[in-house]
Amino acid sequence: xxxxxxxxxxxxxxxxxxxxxxxxxxxxxxxxxxxxxxxxxxxxxxxxxxxxxxxxxxxxxxxxxxxxxxxxxxxxxxxxxxxxxxxxxxxxxx
Numbered sequence: 870x871x872x873x874x875x876x877x878x879x880x881x882x883x884x885x886x887x888x889x890x891x892x893x894x895x896x897x898x899x900x901x902x903x904x905x906x907x908x909x910x911x912x913x914x915x916x917x918x919x920x921x922x923x924x925x926x927x928x929x930x931x932x933x934x935x936x937x938x939x940x941x942x943x944x945x946x947x948x949x950x951x952x953x954x955x956x957x958x959x960x961x962x963x
Contacts, residue, residue: 870926871906872915873941875934877923878902879955886915886924896944898951905944 874886878901886902887895894908895915904915906927916924927938936958943950 870911870928871909872904872911872913872924873906873927873930873934873938874901874903875923875925875930875937877921878919881921881923883920885918885920889914889918896948898948898955900955903941903944903951906942907945 874895880900882897882901884897884902887893887897891912891914892908892910894905894910895902896905901923904924911926913926916926925934930938936954940951940954940958943954
């Protein structure tokens, strides 16, 4: 299991999650933060500190937020890919 940052983070970027992450697997992009699933150790420390409840276990991501699983996972392909997927999602959900 890994954790996923969803749409509730867009425009918030509290960054408390980054402060508590023991492995530094949470990255800031222009509009939000993302969790690199291949780096996440599933410690769950980030979830309770998120003030907008934007962090959930991947298995618990609601259907309407599932595109964020791929958006977070795209970190391995680079910041530009994350930004591209986020822009596509925002355009399609309009």
